[in-house]
Amino acid sequence: MNYSIALIPGDGIGPEVIKPATEVLDAVGGAWGHVFNYVELEAGGCAIDSTGEPLPQKTLEAARQCDALLLGAVGGPQWENLPGHLRPERALLGLRAGLGVFANLRPAKLLPQLRSACPLKDDVLVSSNCEGKPEFDLLIVRELTGGLYFGERGRSADGKAAFDTERYSWDEIERVLRTGYEAAAIRRKKLCVVDKANVLESSRFWREVAAVVSKEYPDIETSFLYVDNAAMQLVRAPGQFDVIATSNLFGDILSDEASVLTGSIGMLPSASLGGERDPAAKNGCPVGMYEPIHGSAPDIAGKNIANPLGTILSAAMMLRYSFGLEKEARAVEDAVSAALDAGLRTLDIAGRGRVAANETIVGAKEMGEAVIKLLEK
Numbered sequence: 001m002n003y004s005i006a007l008i009p010g011d012g013i014g015p016e017v018i019k020p021a022t023e024v025l026d027a028v029g030g031a032w033g034h035v036f037n038y039v040e041l042e043a044g045g046c047a048i049d050s051t052g053e054p055l056p057q058k059t060l061e062a063a064r065q066c067d068a069l070l071l072g073a074v075g076g077p078q079w080e081n082l083p084g085h086l087r088p089e090r091a092l093l094g095l096r097a098g099l100g101v102f103a104n105l106r107p108a109k110l111l112p113q114l115r116s117a118c119p120l121k122d123d124v125l126v127s128s129n130c131e132g133k134p135e136f137d138l139l140i141v142r143e144l145t146g147g148l149y150f151g152e153r154g155r156s157a158d159g160k161a162a163f164d165t166e167r168y169s170w171d172e173i174e175r176v177l178r179t180g181y182e183a184a185a186i187r188r189k190k191l192c193v194v195d196k197a198n199v200l201e202s203s204r205f206w207r208e209v210a211a212v213v214s215k216e217y218p219d220i221e222t223s224f225l226y227v228d229n230a231a232m233q234l235v236r237a238p239g240q241f242d243v244i245a246t247s248n249l250f251g252d253i254l255s256d257e258a259s260v261l262t263g264s265i266g267m268l269p270s271a272s273l274g275g276e277r278d279p280a281a282k283n284g285c286p287v288g289m290y291e292p293i294h295g296s297a298p299d300i301a302g303k304n305i306a307n308p309l310g311t312i313l314s315a316a317m318m319l320r321y322s323f324g325l326e327k328e329a330r331a332v333e334d335a336v337s338a339a340l341d342a343g344l345r346t347l348d349i350a351g352r353g354r355v356a357a358n359e360t361i362v363g364a365k366e367m368g369e370a371v372i373k374l375l376e377k
């Protein structure tokens with residue numbers, strides 16, 4: 001089968017992590033008989049430099065024609081002083097809204113090979129793991145096209161005050177909760193709604209919607225936590241969580257916190273789902289946007305030291321969720337695990353900043369090549 005993938009390498013380390021990911025996809029294509037056609041597009045800082053806007057209309061239109069979108073990262077200090085609507089990160093909001101992807105799935109799993117890169121003590125990890133192992137495996141389902149990031153914002157006439165608005169409709173909350181419940185149904189059947197219902201009216205509304213939607217998922221245990229407590233519980237007992245469903249802002253913050261517990265932000269993939277497929281499109285795949293959760297990491301860009309595994313695992317999520325290629329997705333995930341088993345580490349996941357005797361430090365390029373070598377059909 002042929003699949004078209006909109007490719008946005010973006011800025012900073014974006015191109016360095018996208019290249020190994022496409023090479024892994026091509027190796028998967030070669031082994032299983034699929035063809036991935038890439039449509040390379042500009043968004044973010046590089047698009048500002050060449051067109052004056054972070055998300056040129058032709059990028060969005062071309063992305064809409066593809067079966068899925070794979071993005072590296074956008075942004076960097078050279079664009080930081082531009083007005084808000086012209087900043088590179090605007091491209092992300094425009095793509096999410098333009099593709100209608102409303103649910104962002106962010107898995108955070110501590111792989112046993114990276115135990116030494118996790119800052120938590122063994123007893124902290126063990127205490128909340130039902131099998132008594134120093135591990136956790138959770139999924140944050142973050143609402144992506146509403147809330148504070150899309151609400152009305154502005155400054156007062158005298159320039160002495162500023163505001164942003166958190167606004168959610170019933171439908172926006174319901175659809176993201178359903179995504180969370182469906183994910184929980186094939187995991188450990190627990191869903192925790194994270195909010196700030198002791199203070200925010202919009203959070204109380206989330207709870208009202210959850211009370212209704214949860215009735216349709218009686219075999220899934222629903223719980224609620226205030227976001228400040230959830231931030232604390234993540235470092236106190238991460239093993240207690242299965243699926244966390246939350247708003248755009250809280251999901252953004254909690255998933256960065258969870259990423260540190262997995263060893264490095266460079267490890268974590270994400271899938272943004274929910275877009276309606278253009279009926280004229282040939283494969284009938286659901287539109288999905290896939291990206292590592294990290295940013296453009298200007299501090300390490302151009303040095304071939306970035307960790308490409310978050311992007312490679314994002315490509316695996318694309319195989320699973322957009323193309324329905326479960327076997328191929330698992331093969332990529334297993335190859336990543338095998339590369340870690342072999343002791344290969346990018347600098348960020350070397351044990352606690354010190355290189356252990358059984359670890360070999362490699363660059364983004366070499367890590368990608370190792371994953372390809374270890375890919376088994």
Ligand code: NAD
Pocket residue numbers: 013017072073074075076077089092264265266267291292293294295296297298299300305306307308310348
């Ligand atoms: P960042 O995620 O880029 O970097 C945070 C830290 O993590 C840095 O020390 C960086 O070196 C490290 N890091 C990140 N990814 C890594 C990887 N793959 N391998 C190894 N180390 C990695 O966050 P930031 O510094 O806050 O933001 C930098 C720029 O990226 C800003 O312009 C920001 O707006 C943008 N940003 C973009 C996205 C996106 O494109 N989705 C997300 C977050 C931030």
